[in-house]
Amino acid sequence: QAQLVQSGAEVKKPGASVKVSCKASEYRFIAYYIYWVRQAPGQGLEWMGWLNPNSGVTNYAQKFQDRVTMTRDTSINTVYMEVSRLRSDDTAVYYCARAGYGLLHGMDVWGQGTTVTVSS
């Protein structure tokens, strides 16, 4: 069964960076896009961007264009999402999710989420 396993919780100071990993298993890693979605405490889901694990091509939401970088390492079936210049309002749970039915058709497998807390 396809699975995404994310790295553990992080606590960062404002202005720092955080890098979250998402390791895929039990499916062909390069065959499916990966989305990143975040959820601030008590809030809804917010799409951050996607990455094509085969080519490394990315597409970021406009509000994250200058602070988010998504990369992958195909040798270990892992996708990374780094957020720089962290602010308190970046405190959220960050999810990776697979586009299992094609890029624009929904996210069928989700990671367990990584809590990132930004606090001085």
Add this chain to the structure above:
Amino acid sequence: QSVLTQPPSVSAAPGQKVTISCSGSSSNIGSNSVSWYQQVPGTAPKLLIYDNNKRPSGIPDRFSGSKSGTSATLGITGLQTGDEADYYCGTWDISLSPWVFGGGTKLTVL
């Protein structure tokens, strides 16, 4: 303010049916397929419906989806207490950041 509009909350009794609406525009729902997600608090979202009305393997047929024009609807029949969760719609938007979600709807099974 979400691009896709959902009611903040809905409620119904066990065994009853409920519908959750998702209203958008011609740049999103009107021209692209909709997916629906269930999120029990403290857990990751789960895909219920993709391509407007298709269910992934393992999702019971109590869950259904439909789309008409610039709106989509999630239906749940035979409500169970385990259906209490937040429900989100999502789709591609050709004019904004490509993927957008609704604000979410909290379902209470009374």
